[in-house]
Amino acid sequence: MNQTVEIICVGNELLIGKTLNTNAQWLAKRITNLGLTTRRITVVSDNIHEISDVIKEVIQRGPHFLLTTGGLGPTFDDMTLVGLAKALGCNIEINEEALNMVQEKYLTYAQKKRMNAVELTPHRLKMAKFPIGARPLPNPVGTAPAALIEHGKMTIIALPGVPSEMKSIFNESVTPILKQTAGDVSFFEKSIESRDVMESTMAPLIDTIMQKNPHVYIKSHPKGSEKVPYIEFHISTTAKTASTARRYVNKALIQLTELIQENGGKIKIVKNTR
Amino acid sequence: MNQTVEIICVGNELLIGKTLNTNAQWLAKRITNLGLTTRRITVVSDNIHEISDVIKEVIQRGPHFLLTTGGLGPTFDDMTLVGLAKALGCNIEINEEALNMVQEKYLTYAQKKRMNAVELTPHRLKMAKFPIGARPLPNPVGTAPAALIEHGKMTIIALPGVPSEMKSIFNESVTPILKQTAGDVSFFEKSIESRDVMESTMAPLIDTIMQKNPHVYIKSHPKGSEKVPYIEFHISTTAKTASTARRYVNKALIQLTELIQENGGKIKIVKNTR
16 A cells, blocks of 8 residues: 655645646656655635645545645745644644754845844744744755645645746755655556547457556546547556566556457557656 | 536546546636536545435535536445435436436447447446436447436536546536526636745735725735745625726735835736636
8 A cells, every 4th residue: 555645735826827837747657656646736816725634535545654835935925834833732833843844044145145134023023933843854946845744644744835946846855755655656557559449449448457467557548539539548557576577567558459459549648658 | 696606526536636636626616617616525435325415415505506426337435426416315317318418328338349239237237327306418438328406596517536537527417407597697817927925025015906996806825935935916806897896806916016026026027817
């Protein structure tokens, strides 16, 4: 059984359709490649009650990890950490380590700009206010550190919403944690495109292949229409070693290819997708 | 108080990071422009229990509308309608109107290909199996019709996951329903980009502008870093008429522009974003 992850993305910009949620896809892909399973992705607004409610719901479901993105900055509507504290029933307070990180950033900024020190206003101090028990993860790109807190058997990590900051903290601090937890698990996937065979024709055949290959998951995505059928198939698996995973996928791929051709379909491309 | 909407996107491909969730953004943007508010977007896997659970949770929260995407096709893992029926505690059965739509599609296909009739296999019939009480919405692009069902005060609409099908059904059948419900509400938004002023400097000033302009929402998105500050501001509002909305936004925009410049920032671009 894979380790499970939930993702919460906080941000009105996602709910009004202003911003495409590339953060969720980026995280989901990496989580999968590290051998963990993303169970759910939830997008909520910059509202403390919404944030707190959705975190409480995740805690109820109890995945091994909860990653949040967004709401760590200096503005009034950055309230992920307050929402998190509310959900956990604890207070927030200045975290000394986080404060050092924030101060360091403004010191560097001031030196670079040849300014006097940048004043630590309440809005700037806010970025160092953490739920009690949390520890900061350094932000190599921006100012606000990420926060990590253990809650029972679950690890909660609050990442910034700015993609460059989120990615950089994930790569430096989160990847090693997930890797260690997941152990030796390898995800492998291949894709294949077919023409001239309907998805509804392939549907029962996919059932057969999946019965014969219980480790493998086959997903079909119609890209044309039933009138001009053009389907993308993704064949994926998770296994203890990369070579086993590859073997499972390739075996199912050969069977699928044969069935497509037997039904009058043409294979367009076979590609490794990761 | 705006009418509220929740979106559920069903699909393993979204949870493994294979597919970028452009459907959610497309829907959220249109919902916002029609004057309704998207409260939450949830992504779950192609698992009947997950689908049923998340729908039950949405029913508990009670938005006016629930839109789902994905899981309407002929393959084994298309189970949104079964999950929906499970959540509503009703059965699924062949919907005669949906069956006619599906049959019609295969008839046209067969004629075009000069084939004998395309057999209505169980996998094809599946696309006409609807929760009792649901009605089909025609799919101008693909085969599987969408499903609409009223549940108490809530309207649930299950759309396909293929973007071209989802968009076409939304435009033809869903937009008129949402428009009628929302009444005369206009969303308006402008964006502005600034250089050389830190987000943490602007944070208290945004508070001031929002206090003076209670109808207006200002969101800042740092795009550079605190070291090389480059911020995008989105100023938006919803009002009874388009001209009122525009007036609200423009007033706040002028105040924001002045404060950016007073703090040594440069304005880069002002643009209408919708």
